[in-house]
Amino acid sequence: MSMLEVSHVSKSFGSKNVLQDVTITFDEGKIYGLLGRNGAGKSTLLNIMTNRTFADSGEVKIDSENINDNDAKLGLMFLMSEVNLYSNGSTLDQIIADTEMMYGSFDHQLAKRLATKFELDMATKFGKLSTGYNSIFKLILALCVPVKFVLLDEPVLGLDANHREMFYSELIDSFTNNPRTFIISTHLIEEVANLISDVIVLDEGRIMLDQPVEEVLAKTHSVVGPQRDVDAYTKGLNVIGHDDMGNIRVNYVYGELDDRRLPDTVQLSNFDLQKLFIFLTNQFEGSRHYEN
Amino acid sequence: MKTKQVTKYLFRRQIIILGEMYLVTFVTIYLLPFLLSLITGTLGSYSFTNILKNSPISGFFGFFMFVLAALSYENFKFLIQNGISRTTFFEAQISVYGIFVLIGNSVNLLYNYAIYVPMTHRMSFNLFMSGYRYFFSNGGVTVLMNFIFSALILAMFTLMGMTIGSFLSLFSKTMQRVLLVAVPIVGGVTLMYVVGAISNAAFRYTWIENFTKFILGYTSQSGVYNPFPVMVTMFILSAVMLFIVKYLFSKKQLKRE
Amino acid sequence: MQFQFNSSEPIYRQIAEQIEDAIASNGFEEGTQIPSTNEISKEFHINPATVLKGMNIVSAKNLIEKRRGLGMFVAPGARERILNEKRDHFFEQFVVGLVKEARNLNISEAELLELIKRGYER
Structure with a gap:
């Protein structure tokens, strides 16, 4: 089993601290969701992990070996990102051939099946692809290279709903046929909420959350009822946000509930990752800024 | 290490670019004058050999x-996308x-010795032949030294191209443009100043002149120069430069676009 | 297969419940094959490990059984056992709440019984 470790990584651009002492461990065979708002440092982190840029301090290791300038370790990762690092004049077939040469092998059968499914003509030149097909082609590459860690930075950018649906299904198919680590960076949390096994929330360059989704959700509690009763019940608990609907209040609690007595008027349930994310990344009480 | 694959990849990509450069050059210096004289009806004055004589084909390669x-x-960009290290x-x-360089240099010399010289009867077809060909008495040694030189x-x-290219690639696109404009101007002015100072009488017969003469290989015999100081x-x-380029390569990063 | 997921309960538990519901309603008949972990996972974009966890709950109750190399099949008698279990929970799950709500609305016991009768006649 391989392990990808990010330890104490910090990075700043000018006076802006993009990453601050980030430490995460990625195990093999899991699907991680790397969540964060725009500018939270997700892409920078992924770029540092794949040695595209350098951290100011800290290091990235695979199986306790530093990945910096290390072909053997860098070859275990593939980062599909928004920036295009292929030359516009190359045909897709040519890029696949070159990619295969660099990684040592390539799942041509899968690539062919996916190209047919997404109706992508492999004789096209890379520069002629639309935004959606640009993403699709890079996703095909990501699924077909023989790596242990597949890093996807905003993978469904520009894909229509139908293609997104197809992509998530193919991702799971590829994952079950060949279990390896996926790290999916996205702000479309709802789409990946059930897909990921572990969630990492990055906010302003810091890790806010790094846990299995199941454990995280078990700690989410929405407490609904008359305002007075709800506030009394949640007193002393970690209330991260609330909603008011007339006299009815919902307090969102993140953490363990102690064995305090639940009043008859108050109801408990869990809430989802999307809500948790919004509350965790907008620190002040009750302020709700939905993006997108 | 994946040096072999990467070498293969770079060779294939860059030999194509090199080929394209030659193609464009040939079209410009041979075909274009031909077409022009065809259009203007002065085909009689078009002479392929004349153009060949007067164009420094072998000089293009260095450029x-x-x-x-x-x-x-x-x-x-392509290599870092595919997990290739900077060292590789x-x-x-x-x-x-x-x-x-080995291929290009061989082709150049072959062309010069086999085609250019017999056609034009000019021996001074490159820097070595213009300056240093009288130093060696043995013809074979002259050819060999010409090759090395x-x-x-x-x-x-x-290496100069690599140094400049990888130095510029450390900067953002805007900064690159600024540097591309500023450096030649600053460099030109500095050079003019230095040349002016050196040609100034006060500098004559000083160590600078002696040093320059030593590097260029002045000998006691007039017209005969020693190529070894220049070569060293x-x-x-x-x-x-190799050392600098290695350092600059290790600092390459993906730029934020 | 018509699964619906909400956010108020862990997904693996919802998967177990919905498989049981499908067996109870004869959506998955006894002796027939049910969708594989991968199929459910792919269809609903749920992590395979989560689906497996849900499946394991159902198979731990011996409601579905594995046939080597073929997949999961509804076990004989599964439907009856699920219905029995649901009957056991009927009182807690529905009657208690029904009575509570009836009290809130000032519906007497006799009136409630009358209403239940009406419900059966429909």
Whole structure:
């Protein structure tokens, strides 16, 4: 089993601290969701992990070996990102051939099946692809290279709903046929909420959350009822946000509930990752800024 | 290490670019005058041999290598996307340019000795032949030394291109443009100043002049120059640039676009 | 297969419940094959490990059984056992709440019984 470790990584651009002492461990065979708002440092982190840029301090290791300038370790990762690092004049077939040469092998059968499914003509030149097909082609590459860690930075950018649906299904198919680590960076949390096994929330360059989704959700509690009763019940608990609907209040609690007595008027349930994310990344009480 | 694959990849990509450069050049200096004289009806004055005589075909190669070597960022992008380290990129790139220089230099000399000289009867077809061909009495040694001397010049051009290219690739696109405009101006002014100062009488017969004469290989015999000081100088400069390029390659990063 | 997921309960538990519901309603008949972990996972974009966890709950109750190399099949008698279990929970799950709500609305016991009768006649 391989392990990808990010330890104490910090990075700043000018006076802006993009990453601050980030430490995460990625195990093999899991699907991680790397969540964060725009500018939270997700892409920078992924770029540092794949040695595209350098951290100011800290290091990235695979199986306790530093990945910096290390072909053997860098070859275990593939980062599909928004920036295009292929030359516009190359045909897709040519890029696949070159990619295969660099990684040592390539799942041509899968690539062919996916190209047919997404109706992508492999004789096209890379520069002629639309935004959606640009993403699709890079996703095909990501699924077909023989790596242990597949890093996807905003993978469904520009894909229509139908293609997104197809992509998530193919991702799971590829994952079950060949279990390896996926790290999916996205702000479309709802789409990946059930897909990921572990969630990492990055906010302003810091890790806010790094846990299995199941454990995280078990700690989410929405407490609904008359305002007075709800506030009394949640007193002393970690209330991260609330909603008011007339006299009815919902307090969102993140953490363990102690064995305090639940009043008859108050109801408990869990809430989802999307809500948790919004509350965790907008620190002040009750302020709700939905993006997108 | 994936040096072999990367070398293969870079060789294939860059030999194509090199070919395209030659193609464009040939079209411009041979075909274009031909078409022009065809259009203007002065085909009689068009002479292929004349153009051949007057165009420094073998000189183009050094310039092409300079340009090719300066454009290294594109390859870096593809290689870092595919998990190739900077060291491997550097080693493969040096191998490819080494092969190019050997091939290009051989073709150049072959062309000059086999076609250019018999056609024009001009012996001074390159820097070595113009300056240093009288130093060796043995013809074979002259050809061999010509090969080494020319190869060193090509290596210098290539490494200069690599140095400038990888230095510029450390900066953002805007900064690159500023540098591309500012450096030649500042450099030109400085050079003019230095040349002015050196040609000034006060500098004559000083150590600078003696040093320059030593490097250029002045001998007691007029018209005969010793190529070895220049060659050693070029070798040292190449080694220094190689070292700088290796350092600059290790600092390459993906730029924020 | 018509699964619906909400956010108020862990997904693996919802998967177990919905498989049981499908067996109870004869959506998955006894002796027939049910969708594989991968199929459910792919269809609903749920992590395979989560689906497996849900499946394991159902198979731990011996409601579905594995046939080597073929997949999961509804076990004989599964439907009856699920219905029995649901009957056991009927009182807690529905009657208690029904009575509570009836009290809130000032519906007497006799009136409630009358209403239940009406419900059966419909």
